Amino acid sequence: MLIIIVVFAIAFGALIQQAAILRLDRQISNLQDQVNTQKSLNDSKEGKIVSSHNLAKIEKKARSYGMSEPKADQYVYMVPKHQKKQKTNFDYLIDWFKAKLSKYGIIKK
Numbered sequence: 001m002l003i004i005i006v007v008f009a010i011a012f013g014a015l016i017q018q019a020a021i022l023r024l025d026r027q028i029s030n031l032q033d034q035v036n037t038q039k040s041l042n043d044s045k046e047g048k049i050v051s052s053h054n055l056a057k058i059e060k061k062a063r064s065y066g067m068s069e070p071k072a073d074q075y076v077y078m079v080p081k082h083q084k085k086q087k088t089n090f091d092y093l094i095d096w097f098k099a100k101l102s103k104y105g106i107i108k109k
Contacts, residue, residue, distance in 0.1 A: 049061065
């Protein structure tokens with residue numbers, strides 16, 4: 001008789017744990033749905049602001065959220081150490097002509 005009560009208590013405890021897990025899983029799912037809804041709403045509002053191209057309206061909205069002009073110590077200036085000049089199509093054309101002319105001995109490399 002004692003064994004039946006112990007087995008029943010263990011089974012009942014497992015059932016309660018399973019119910020708690022299911023309840024928490026449902027809460028997590030609901031919270032994820034809320035986060036996704038808020039993300040969608042945020043994306044749509046951001047899209048409306050960006051697509052409006054009305055900088056005065058964007059600035060007014062930003063100031064309503066407490067944003068302000070940056071102060072002098074908030075600026076970060078970056079200077080690249082070695083900036084390679086990007087070749088244009090014209091540069092490639094000149095290189096091609098020089099290669100052809102040097103191939104025939106008209107100019108030296």
